[in-house]
Amino acid sequence: MLRFLGHRLIVSLPTVFLITIFVFVLQKLLPGDPVLAMAGDDRDPETLARLRDLYHLNEPIWKQYWLWLVDAAQGDLGRSIRTGIPVSDMIAQKLPVTIQLAIMSMIFAAVIGIPAGIISAVKKGTATDYVANVVALSGLSIPNFWLGIMLILLVSVKWQLLPASGYVPFFDDPIQSLRTMVMPAFVLGTALAASLMRHTRSAMLGVLRQDYVRTARAKGLSEREVILRHGFRNALTPVVTLLALLFGELIAGAVLTEQIFTIPGFGKMIVDAVFNRDYAVVQAVVLVTALGFILMNLLADTAYFLLNPRLRAG
């Protein structure tokens, strides 16, 4: 197990290295003098010189990268140009908000998507399967920011059931926190549920064709037992891997969802940073998201390893 994890970690290192180069190069895409762009309206020569010094812009480019990398590796992702707050502190403050949103959406997606996928696979070719597929494809095609606007119009404005925006930390007031997050979680979870349904269906179809499923039926097990114990347990492995891959979609979806529902999370941070021309924050969000994705993949590989007895034995 440790050897497996160690190997996966070493394999991810070149990817992490390339991501850091990419994130560093992003800053160099800025047209014109980056310091002028960073300083915004402040054209005071002293400020410009200080910024040039702060970002080591007088050094050769490889040295700039190296100094940036050393700082980033120590958790120093720079400071927000607007507020002066260290970017790592901003991320630490915003991330829990998005994690709560992500967990709630994942629960919603799993509760809807997995059973729908199983039912659709078991009833392949029937009207139920067809309807489930159409609903799933619609879920994938609906722009989530539009779904959000429509829900606000209906649920908050017309029926006045739930608040249209805002955020209450879960531990301050759990009920109010859930009330503010239900709609955003539904909006973010819709496309995930659709993805999850389609993948569960295809994994289940693959498994249900296997000989051991036929054997299970032949020995007289109930259909329920065949599907859940022999079918779903084996289809679970690719679904778990997919959950990790959905992490990217989740963060990207959070950007728009948080924007619509004015939730002060990690996703809204990148949009605010873009409009404030706070490039250090944009870079940090990209870096942290990519590292998060690699970590999720590592966890998925580990889960795959633990769920698959053949790999464990080998």
Add this chain to the structure above:
Amino acid sequence: MTDPSAVADELDLEKPARSRVWGKFFRHYSALFGAALVAIFVILAALAPVLPIPDPAATDWGAVRQPPSAAHWLGTDEIGRDILSRMIWGGRASLMAGVVSVAIAIVIGVPLGILAGYFRGWTDAVISRCTEALLAIPFLILAIALAAFLGPSLTNAMIAIGIAATPVFIRLTRGQAINIAAEDYVESAHAIGLSTPIILRRYILPNVLPPILVQATLTVASAIIAEASLSFLGLGQQPPAPSWGAMLNTAKGFITQAPWMAWWPGIAIFLVVLGFNLLGDGLRDALDPRED
């Protein structure tokens, strides 16, 4: 010496497979429905300059935020512009963004994928590691970051979406190229002394294309949503030029007074994206020999 491709042409080996694929596609009702949806939007967008609709930028202060009526079928917006006209012109921007960004991704991604899959070795290692690094950054986050650094405009949004979509095409083409490079006919082409560029162009490229066509159709759907998302955030099409995402961004501010401003762009994005998704699913089923 006879050219192997000429032999294949003479024997007409390709044609039965092709007609089988089209036969399957035309029996796939949801794919045909998708194709029809896409066709309607493409025709409307193409005909925008000749259709009898008002100028999408013409304001009418006497008809601000009017609900749908005989004069304005889909209503008017916050400065009295005709929403139907803006929808049709906005469709041009959305469809163009979808197609152009996917074209960028294909033009960069397919050659890199073929090089990686055909030559293997260090070429493959370098290209694959870069692809993995880019794949680790979620599509929309990458597009937002690139659009932010390149500056907000429809052109930059298309470039950003195109670059963000490239890794998927590299990975897909690479996998296909590896399989095809191991086929007997490629070995034979080598044996009769055809040069590498000819082999790549004549044998590898045409055979990697079918799955790329499927991926391209599905990616146009994601790219249209991505363009709408960027424009919604203010990073794509800039006012007063219309785009569905930008229209939704404005509509958000008038949701209680003029909800129709938000209905139409959302419905249009949904239908056109659904169309491309159905079409892509249908093409995939038609090209998959296991679905026979």
